[in-house]
Amino acid sequence: MNKKGAHKTIDKPLLTVDSVLFTYHEKSLKILLVERSSTPEKGKWGLPGGIVNIAVDEDLKATALRKLIEKTGVNPPYLDQLETLGNRSRDPRGWSVTVCYTALMAYQVCENHVSHVSDVDWIELNKVLNMDLAFDHKKIIHSAKERMRQRALYSITPGFALPDKFTLTDLQHLHELLIGKQIQKRSFRRRIEQADLLFDTGEKQQERGRPATLYRMKKQAITHRFVRNLEES
Amino acid sequence: MNKKGAHKTIDKPLLTVDSVLFTYHEKSLKILLVERSSTPEKGKWGLPGGIVNIAVDEDLKATALRKLIEKTGVNPPYLDQLETLGNRSRDPRGWSVTVCYTALMAYQVCENHVSHVSDVDWIELNKVLNMDLAFDHKKIIHSAKERMRQRALYSITPGFALPDKFTLTDLQHLHELLIGKQIQKRSFRRRIEQADLLFDTGEKQQERGRPATLYRMKKQAITHRFVRNLEES
DNA sequence: CTAATAGTGTCTATTAGACATTATGTG
DNA sequence: CACATAATGTCTAATAGACACTATTAG
Numbered sequence: 223m224n225k226k227g228a229h230k231t232i233d234k235p236l237l238t239v240d241s242v243l244f245t246y247h248e249k250s251l252k253i254l255l256v257e258r259s260s261t262p263e264k265g266k267w268g269l270p271g272g273i274v275n276i277a278v279d280e281d282l283k284a285t286a287l288r289k290l291i292e293k294t295g296v297n298p299p300y301l302d303q304l305e306t307l308g309n310r311s312r313d314p315r316g317w318s319v320t321v322c323y324t325a326l327m328a329y330q331v332c333e334n335h336v337s338h339v340s341d342v343d344w345i346e347l348n349k350v351l352n353m354d355l356a357f358d359h360k361k362i363i364h365s366a367k368e369r370m371r372q373r374a375l376y377s378i379t380p381g382f383a384l385p386d387k388f389t390l391t392d393l394q395h396l397h398e399l400l401i402g403k404q405i406q407k408r409s410f411r412r413r414i415e416q417a418d419l420l421f422d423t424g425e426k427q428q429e430r431g432r433p434a435t436l437y438r439m440k441k442q443a444i445t446h447r448f449v450r451n452l453e454e455s
Numbered sequence: 456m457n458k459k460g461a462h463k464t465i466d467k468p469l470l471t472v473d474s475v476l477f478t479y480h481e482k483s484l485k486i487l488l489v490e491r492s493s494t495p496e497k498g499k500w501g502l503p504g505g506i507v508n509i510a511v512d513e514d515l516k517a518t519a520l521r522k523l524i525e526k527t528g529v530n531p532p533y534l535d536q537l538e539t540l541g542n543r544s545r546d547p548r549g550w551s552v553t554v555c556y557t558a559l560m561a562y563q564v565c566e567n568h569v570s571h572v573s574d575v576d577w578i579e580l581n582k583v584l585n586m587d588l589a590f591d592h593k594k595i596i597h598s599a600k601e602r603m604r605q606r607a608l609y610s611i612t613p614g615f616a617l618p619d620k621f622t623l624t625d626l627q628h629l630h631e632l633l634i635g636k637q638i639q640k641r642s643f644r645r646r647i648e649q650a651d652l653l654f655d656t657g658e659k660q661q662e663r664g665r666p667a668t669l670y671r672m673k674k675q676a677i678t679h680r681f682v683r684n685l686e687e688s
Numbered sequence: 689c690t691a692a693t694a695g696t697g698t699c700t701a702t703t704a705g706a707c708a709t710t711a712t713g714t715g
Numbered sequence: 716c717a718c719a720t721a722a723t724g725t726c727t728a729a730t731a732g733a734c735a736c737t738a739t740t741a742g
Contacts, residue, residue, distance in 0.1 A: 234467040235509055237541075237552060274541070275465050276550035281542035306539040306554050308470075308507070309514035317509035319470060321539045321552070391694075409731050411695075416730090431693025432739040450683040450703090450730060624721075642704045644722080649703090664720025665712040683703060683730090 235308060235317040239285040240271030240359065242322065242366035243298065245344060246383045246392070247329035251399045252344040253363065256293060258356055259341060262314045268356030269363070270294075270342070271320070286323045293342045295335030300326035300382035300444070304366055312358045320357075324366045326382035367400075374400035375451040378419055378443055387423055389434035390414070403455035410452075419443040468541060468550040472518040473504030473592065475555065475599035476531065478577060479616045479625070480562035484632045485577040486596065489526060491589055492574060495547045501589030502596070503527075503575070504553070519556045526575045528568030533559035533615035533677070537599055545591045553590075557599045559615035600633075607633035608684040611652055611676055620656055622667035623647070636688035643685075652676040 243254040255267040270293045271286070279285045283301065290298055301323055308319035329344065336342050345353075350363060373379050374397045381393050394410050414420060421440050426433035476487040488500040503526045504519070512518045516534065523531055534556055541552035562577065569575050578586075583596060606612045607630045614626050627643050647653060654673050659666035 232506055232508055232510070234470055235507060237467055237470065273465055274468060274550075274552075276468055276543065277465070282539065282552070303538055305536055306515065308554065310509065317507075319507075319515070319552075319554070321541065389694085406732050406734085407694090408696080408698095408733080412730080426740095428740070429693085430741075431691080432695075434694055447684075448730095449686065451680075453682065453731075622721090639705055639707085640721090641706080641723080641725095645703080659713095661713070662720085663714075664718080665722075667721060681703095686704075 240269040257341040263356035266356040294332035298325040387436040473502040490574040496589035499589040527565035531558040561618040620669040
């Protein structure tokens with residue numbers, strides 16, 4: 223059936239990479255969007271990403287990083303493959319594929335770069351979900367949100383959306399935004415302490431009331447999974 | 456920087472889909488391998504899959520299904536995207552991408568088809584991991600195995616590798632193979648009963664000793680996640 | 689002092705682990 | 716009856732939820 227070389231006549235789909243980059247700023251969850259400067263979907267906002275350039279990109283992750291650095295100026299501390307969408311209807315140019323990543327980054331480390339570029343902005347997640355976005359990017363954002371919600375239930379990896387040093391209250395609030403439900407302070411702190419996931423910097427942060435301890439992620443925090451999840455909403 | 460239309464000059468990588476299809480047969484975990492009939496890697500065994508044909512495939516899942524049906528004759532009851540690998544070194548022909556799926560299927564439903572095709576076979580997972588496979592397929596199988604291990608800890612989705620009707624003992628043994636550790640019978644049955652994931656067919660299966668009840672998966676079994684995992688090995 | 693926020697003590701409820709016991713079939 | 720396997724009873728251990736309580740800062 224399959225004569226050798228037959229595949230050489232098959233057209234290849236367009237291959238892109240898109241990232242859903244989350245951050246936590248001013249007590250809300252935001253994602254980075256880019257205003258498209260070229261067709262198709264010119265003028266609409268969409269995810270940071272673009273076409274895989276096989277001349278310069280070593281692998282798919284390299285494409286994701288190249289595009290994220292273009293928009294933010296820095297490497298995200300957390301980058302994880304989400305899902306790959308491919309069909310003949312998602313892009314008007316025809317059959318296309320996008321390999322999607324979820325990324326996390328502190329707002330502060332790219333504040334300068336982002337504020338100096340006009341077509342890039344952090345937008346609150348809930349607002350994003352009411353915008354008219356390019357291609358199937360809203361669907362991708364929904365998937366990423368759900369993935370982050372799961373992560374918040376069984377790990378503390380969402381913390382990579384915070385600055386290097388952060389308080390437990392901030393980390394908990396971020397988790398609450400993702401889960402969509404209040405968490406018991408005691409439960410949250412206990413499990414983190416028992417799993418030994420954070421490093422106490424000794425520094426404190428003050429802002430009305432008792433000063434809060436600043437913590438830093440330990441290496442194992444990126445892979446640790448709690449045996450028991452927090453309850454879902 | 457990016458002149459419009461510039462992307463049109465960028466070469467596209469080769470796009471394929473590969474599936475790691477698991478089944479449970481004769482008390483062991485097996486995966487379906489295919490002997491490659493054409494270059495590259497001709498003669499080596501690899502995963503069932505192939506090039507996305509944008510003329511016939513509606514989306515990526517359709518490619519996965521088309522290739523699986525080609526080899527097994529039937530639709531798998533469980534098919535889930537695993538990960539996408541893409542770089543310039545995994546295929547000697549140059550930059551290539553493979554979108555990988557994990558699939559589960561009962562041995563019996565495709566027994567006839569598989570036994571009548573010479574280049575397709577079910578091979579025990581542990582043997583597979585000692586074979587010299589095509590491309591980076593061994594790495595993909597390792598990922599799929601790890602994914603299935605996690606699923607066995609917090610769900611009963613591995614059960615889709617069993618026949619339509621199955622005993623709890625078979626389901627537990629399958630989980631034990633995936634987790635690599637014995638499970639307490641009481642714990643295993645309790646959580647399934649409490650989550651109401653199985654339908655009691657009323658039928659029994661006898662094979663030395665007390666006859667075992669045959670169960671069927673309920674719809675919710677495919678999405679259910681237990682709040683608390685089984686302990687890891 | 690009060691207000692505000694950080695952090696702890698402690699009880700309950702749930703559920704997995706451990707393992708003994710009972711149930712139901714064959715020969 | 717013995718034997719094998721299925722299914723259940725029941726106790727313990729671990730940990731999340733609930734919520735009251737104490738600690739530490741500013742003003």
